[in-house]
Amino acid sequence: MVSQLKVGEKGKIVDISHVGHLVQRRLLDLGFTEGTEVCVKCVMPFGGPIMIESCGQCIGIRRKEADRIEVERL
Amino acid sequence: MEVALIGNPNTGKTSLFNNLTGSYEYVGNWSGVTVEKKVGLFKNNIGRLIDLPGVYTLNPLSKDEGVVTSFFLNDSVDKLLNILDASQLERNLHLTIQLLEYGRPLFIGLNMMDVAENRGIHIDVKMLSALLGVTIVPVVARSGKGCEELIQAIDTPTIEGSGKNLIYYGKEIEEAISMVEKEIHGNTKHSLRWLALQWFEGNQYVNEYLLKIAHREKLESIRHTLEIKIKQQKKGKSLASFIYLKRKEAIGKILDEAVRKSDATTPLTEKVDAIVTNRFLGMPIFLLLMYCMFMLTFDWLGTPLSDGLDHILTGPITDGFEKILSNIGASEFIHALIIHGLVAGVGGVLVFVPQIFILFFFISLLEDSGYMARVALVMDRIMESVGLNGKAFIPMMIGFGCNVPGIMAARTIETPRERLLTILLTPLMSCSARLPVYALFVGGFFIGHKALIVLSLYVLGIVVALILAKVFSSTLLKSEASLFVIELPPYRMPQFQSLWRSTWDKGKGFIRKAGTFIFAGSVFIWLLSYAGPDGLKVNMDKSYLAAIGNSIAPLLKPIGFGTWQAAASLITGFLAKESIISTMNIIYFVPKGESLQGLLAHYYTPLAAYSFMVFILLYIPCLATTATIYKETGSKKWTSFAILYALVIAYILSFVIYQGGRLFGLV
Numbered sequence: 001m002v003s004q005l006k007v008g009e010k011g012k013i014v015d016i017s018h019v020g021h022l023v024q025r026r027l028l029d030l031g032f033t034e035g036t037e038v039c040v041k042c043v044m045p046f047g048g049p050i051m052i053e054s055c056g057q058c059i060g061i062r063r064k065e066a067d068r069i070e071v072e073r074l
Numbered sequence: 075m076e077v078a079l080i081g082n083p084n085t086g087k088t089s090l091f092n093n094l095t096g097s098y099e100y101v102g103n104w105s106g107v108t109v110e111k112k113v114g115l116f117k118n119n120i121g122r123l124i125d126l127p128g129v130y131t132l133n134p135l136s137k138d139e140g141v142v143t144s145f146f147l148n149d150s151v152d153k154l155l156n157i158l159d160a161s162q163l164e165r166n167l168h169l170t171i172q173l174l175e176y177g178r179p180l181f182i183g184l185n186m187m188d189v190a191e192n193r194g195i196h197i198d199v200k201m202l203s204a205l206l207g208v209t210i211v212p213v214v215a216r217s218g219k220g221c222e223e224l225i226q227a228i229d230t231p232t233i234e235g236s237g238k239n240l241i242y243y244g245k246e247i248e249e250a251i252s253m254v255e256k257e258i259h260g261n262t263k264h265s266l267r268w269l270a271l272q273w274f275e276g277n278q279y280v281n282e283y284l285l286k287i288a289h290r291e292k293l294e295s296i297r298h299t300l301e302i303k304i305k306q307q308k309k310g311k312s313l314a315s316f317i318y319l320k321r322k323e324a325i326g327k328i329l330d331e332a333v334r335k336s337d338a339t340t341p342l343t344e345k346v347d348a349i350v351t352n353r354f355l356g357m358p359i360f361l362l363l364m365y366c367m368f369m370l371t372f373d374w375l376g377t378p379l380s381d382g383l384d385h386i387l388t389g390p391i392t393d394g395f396e397k398i399l400s401n402i403g404a405s406e407f408i409h410a411l412i413i414h415g416l417v418a419g420v421g422g423v424l425v426f427v428p429q430i431f432i433l434f435f436f437i438s439l440l441e442d443s444g445y446m447a448r449v450a451l452v453m454d455r456i457m458e459s460v461g462l463n464g465k466a467f468i469p470m471m472i473g474f475g476c477n478v479p480g481i482m483a484a485r486t487i488e489t490p491r492e493r494l495l496t497i498l499l500t501p502l503m504s505c506s507a508r509l510p511v512y513a514l515f516v517g518g519f520f521i522g523h524k525a526l527i528v529l530s531l532y533v534l535g536i537v538v539a540l541i542l543a544k545v546f547s548s549t550l551l552k553s554e555a556s557l558f559v560i561e562l563p564p565y566r567m568p569q570f571q572s573l574w575r576s577t578w579d580k581g582k583g584f585i586r587k588a589g590t591f592i593f594a595g596s597v598f599i600w601l602l603s604y605a606g607p608d609g610l611k612v613n614m615d616k617s618y619l620a621a622i623g624n625s626i627a628p629l630l631k632p633i634g635f636g637t638w639q640a641a642a643s644l645i646t647g648f649l650a651k652e653s654i655i656s657t658m659n660i661i662y663f664v665p666k667g668e669s670l671q672g673l674l675a676h677y678y679t680p681l682a683a684y685s686f687m688v689f690i691l692l693y694i695p696c697l698a699t700t701a702t703i704y705k706e707t708g709s710k711k712w713t714s715f716a717i718l719y720a721l722v723i724a725y726i727l728s729f730v731i732y733q734g735g736r737l738f739g740l741v
Contacts, residue, residue, distance in 0.1 A: 022135060022488060026559040028318055029130030031165035041344065045353045048455030049464070051562065056193050057162055058347070058562040060451040062458070065559075 002052065003066035005040045011071030012037050018068040023061070030059050037074065075121030076150070077228060080142065080173065081157035082166050083128030084563035086185045086215030089572070090157050091125045093218035094225065117221075120229045124151070130165070132172045133277040133314075135557075137493070138485040143279040146176060147264070153228060157183045157215065160190035160197055163333065167325045168318075170206070172272075177238050177265035181228050182210040183220070189564070194336040202332040206240070216569065238267055241324045243317065246307070247274070250300040254293065261287040274300070275314045343444075343564040350445070356452040363445075365529065367436045371429050371509075373525045379428035380513065387421045407610070411600060414663055419596025419656035422670070423588045426510040426652070431581045433506055437475045438576040442568040446471065450560055460540050461547025463487070463558040466496040470539065473503030474532070475580055477699040480505075481706055491553045495546060497706055498716050499539040501695035504532050506584065507651035511690050514655060518671035519680045527684070531691050538692065538723060587650055595646060595653045600660050614661060633689065633725065634682035634732035644689075650696050679741045685732040692724035 005011050013036045016024055027033065032054060041051040041058060049060045079094075081087045095114030112125040126142045134140040145151075154173055158166040173180055182203075190197060203210040209227045213220035242248065254270040262269065262283075272280040274297060284293060301313050308316055350359055370376065395417055399409050440446050446468055454464030465487050473480030480500045487493040504512075512531060516524045602619040606612035614620060615638075622645070623638025630636045630644075643657040662677070664670050678686065694717055695703065704713040 020557070022557045023559055025135060026130075026488075026557065028315075029135075029165070029168075030559065030561060031162070033318075033322070041347060042351050043353065044351070044356065044452065044455055046455050049451055049558065051347070051351060051451060053344075055162070055164075056564075057165070058343075058564075060447075060454070060464070060558070060560045060562060062454065062558050 001067055002038065002040065002061075002069040002071050003050065003063055005071065005073065007040050007042055010037060010039045010074040012074055013069060014072050015070040016068075018070075019065055020068075023065050027059075027061075031055070031057060032059065038071065075152045076124065077116075077121055077153045077155050078124045078126055078145070078151045079155045079157065080126045080169070081128060082130055082159060082162070082169060083561060085128065085157050085159040085162075085166065087128055087157050088125065090183055090185065090213065090215040090221070091123060093215065093221045095123050116225060118225060120225065121152070123155070129169065131169060132176075132272060133275050134279065136486055136488040140279060141485075143277065147279060147283050150263075151178060153179045153181065155181050155183060155224075155228065157185055157213075160184050160187045160212075161193055161195060163190075163195070163197070164322075164325055164329060167328070168321055170208075171241060171321050171325070172268070174206070174208070174240050175238055175265060175268040175271060177268060180208050181224070182206075182208050183213045183215070183224050184210050185213055185215045187212050188214070196334040196336065198332045198334070202328070205328045205332060216566075216572075238265060241321060243271075243320050246300060246303045247317070247320075250274070250296055253296045257292055257296075258284065258288045271317065273297070275317055346565055347448070347562075351448050351451060356448075360449060360452055364532075365525075367433070368529050368532070369525045371432045371436070371525075376429035376432050377513075377517075377524070380425050383428060384425045387417075387425060391421070392417055410604065410611075411597065415596050415600030415604075415660060416593065418659040418663070419600065419653075420588055420593055422655045422659035423510060423592050423652045424585075426513060426655075427581070427585065429509060429513060430506045430584050431577060433509070434475050434580045435573065435577045437472065438573050438580070439568055440471070442566070442573060442576070444563045444565045447560055447562050451562065454558055456540070457543075458556070458558070460544040461551075461556075462492055462495055462543050463556055465558065465560060466492060466499075469496050469500050470503050470536070473500040473505060475506055476583065477501050477503065477505045477695060478702045479580075481699065481702045484706070488557045489553075491547075491551050492556060494707060494712065495543055495551055497703060498546070498712065498719075499543055501699050501703070501716060501720060502535045502539040502542070502692060504535045504691050505651065507587075507696065508690055510652050510655045512687055514658075514671060515674070515678075515683045515687055518674045519678070519683045527687075531687055534688065534727075535691055538727070542719070542723070584652075587652070591650050592653055592656050595649055596656050596660060599642075599646060599653075599657050603661055614663070619661065632733065633728040634685040635678060635689075637677055639677065640686065644693070647690065648694055648697060650698070651690065654690065681732060681735045681740045685728045685735075688731055689724050689728040692720055692727065694720055694724075 002011065013032065013034055016027060016032070016034060019027065032038065036054050038052045038054045041053050043050050047063050049062050050066045051058055051060050079087060079091055091112070091114060094116060096117045114123050114125070116123055126145060127138050129139045129142045132143055132146065134143050154176070156170050156173055158170065170182065184197070184199065187197065199210050199212055211220055211224040211227055213224055251267055251270045254273070255266040258266060258269065269280055269284065273284055304311060304313050304316050311319070349355060392413065395412060399412060440449070449471065450464035450467050453467040457464050457466055466484070469480045469483040472483050477500055480503060481497050484493050484496040484500065487496055512528045516527050520527045599619065602622070603614050603617045604610060604612075606617040607621070608616060619642050620638045623642035626641040626645075627636045627638050630641055639658070639661050642661060643654045646657045647654040659670060662670060662673050664673055674683070700713060700717065703716050704710070707713060
């Protein structure tokens with residue numbers, strides 16, 4: 001899961017099919033899909049959103065969505 | 075010739091628009107700053123350029139993105155100009171492919187080559203151009219470099235739709251496309267292939283369009299058969315994601331040939347982000363920035379400037395008018411109208427121009443630098459707990475400048491429920507037009523703590539909005555659906571020129587209002603105060619205005635300001651909040667050598683003054699805001715709701731503050 005990566009750790013997305021439909025669409029739009037390498041940049045306190053980066057592109061997603069994105073630690 | 079400018083959010087689209095057209099629009103950096111369709115003339119008059127909101131795909135999620143799709147379906151455009159961010163080519167090309175399928179002549183402006191080079195991405199522009207079959211011109215949207223070449227390229231005649239079949243989607247889809255094409259052939263002027271593909275992807279706008287021109291059952295049976303085939307063959311993949319993957323594959327092949335990668339340097343953005351979106355520092359840094367913004371606006375810089383302007387207006391300018399009027403032998407009526415009506419009313423509002431420009435300058439700075447999106451990220455946790463998402467904070471921040479663009483900015487929020495909630499609550503954000511009222515009262519009653527008192531009002535607005543969001547989202551607007559995915563664009567050093575122009579664009583509305591709305595309102599209010607049941611030139615306490623004010627005043631007594639003057643100024647405040655000030659300047663006519671602030675001490679206690687400011691903050695959205703709420707929600711019910719709940723909340727809070735304060739022995 002993306003949410004299990006620590007700040008600075010990298011992973012490769014394996015499965016995003018468990019993420020909500022709308023969020024999944026938006027992730028695709030932003031180029032985040034199966035096979036994308038991501039790096040966790042920062043984690044907001046109190047269960048707040050997570051900032052992840054891929055190819056120089058940063059996005060913020062909620063923790064509960066990050067819980068549903070399966071990654072393979074690199 | 076009509077050319078549409080289209081591209082992903084944060085690709086420099088609006089900057090390019092400004093450089094191509096010469097006329098200046100608004101430049102921002104958070105996703106979706108262009109919320110309205112804007113049209114400009116090309117610099118050398120080859121035609122008109124239409125600026126569309128930034129989108130990632132033509133299949134829309136939010137209303138903002140829907141603007142683009144319905145434009146493509148319903149308007150006619152001669153050529154398309156696609157701006158690409160060279161450092162994010164893969165993602166940008168998904169849109170380009172859909173544009174090629176749309177079939178109109180396409181041109182590409184390739185922006186941010188320098189950012190790409192720094193990241194170690196080297197693009198062979200000639201090769202890319204050949205692979206896509208499109209003219210590509212490298213540009214620097216911020217400085218305007220390459221714009222001449224781009225205009226020249228657009229101006230040369232082109233052959234239509236060369237890239238429609240750039241991607242082969244596999245036998246099943248291609249067959250289904252031909253079947254759909256047969257069904258709708260002859261009924262539309264749009265590219266049939268584009269319509270079919272968008273429809274397969276689940277584009278709602280295209281769906282509605284197709285149902286108008288073709289048989290529903292036939293079309294749906296084609297799609298249904300196709301969906302089953304794809305599911306069987308591709309291990310349960312949906313049709314939409316299959317199309318997405320085909321495009322991704324094709325883009326990958328193009329990029330393999332046209333792009334070379336090498337080692338990259340760590341961008342400065344990431345270092346800055348490590349601080350401003352830090353776990354613990356993020357929120358304090360945001361509050362500190364807000365505090366500095368208010369101190370500069372009200373204490374350090376804004377107040378001295380406003381005072382200086384006030385001296386000029388009440389001194390030399392009033393004297394000048396007096397001299398001219400007595401020289402031309404104006405009648406007493408005209409004399410009183412100009413000095414006591416216009417100069418007092420309009421001048422009283424103009425005094426606050428410096429403070430308002432400083433505030434707008436900071437809002438522009440936050441937008442242009444890319445910090446706004448970070449604020450949304452930092453605030454999301456709080457917003458989520460009240461049933462909103464972090465993106466709703468951006469319309470609210472813009473609402474600090476003016477509620478009208480704030481409400482329009484809510485279009486970028488994807489889910490209808492969260493969008494409606496944001497629209498309803500944005501009027502609680504203290505806009506710049508309310509600022510003169512605070513400035514006047516804090517100057518008169520809270521000299522030692524000006525910025526702090528004003529900041530408390532801004533915070534109160536936010537807190538009330540958050541509480542009401544929680545209340546509304548757990549009663550009136552219940553729903554689970556919430557979506558928060560936000561793009562965080564890299565920081566960009568704001569350019570002074572662009573900042574100044576966007577400050578001016580926002581601020582000029584305030585000056586224009588002073589010259590029209592406030593001007594006319596001042597004349598009207600002055601007339602009402604000059605005339606009464608007993609004729610003209612009555613004692614002001616016996617004027618029509620006093621009569622109207624007196625009928626409402628008893629209602630206001632429990633909240634601390636039951637005078638006819640307060641009631642009258644509140645009524646005019648619905649037209650525009652700053653007309654409260656111009657009305658007060660007229661009805662508390664200030665003798666020479668004294669100030670309105672000094673005079674107010676006879677009518678208000680400090681506690682009543684605070685209660686009054688709270689009431690002004692919340693009591694009603696102004697006329698322009700009400701009209702915008704109606705336009706955006708399309709519902710009379712929600713518009714009246716926005717007005718009514720505000721009145722109720724304002725009355726309750728002022729009552730609690732005033733009566734509670736008295737209980738604690740405050741006056």
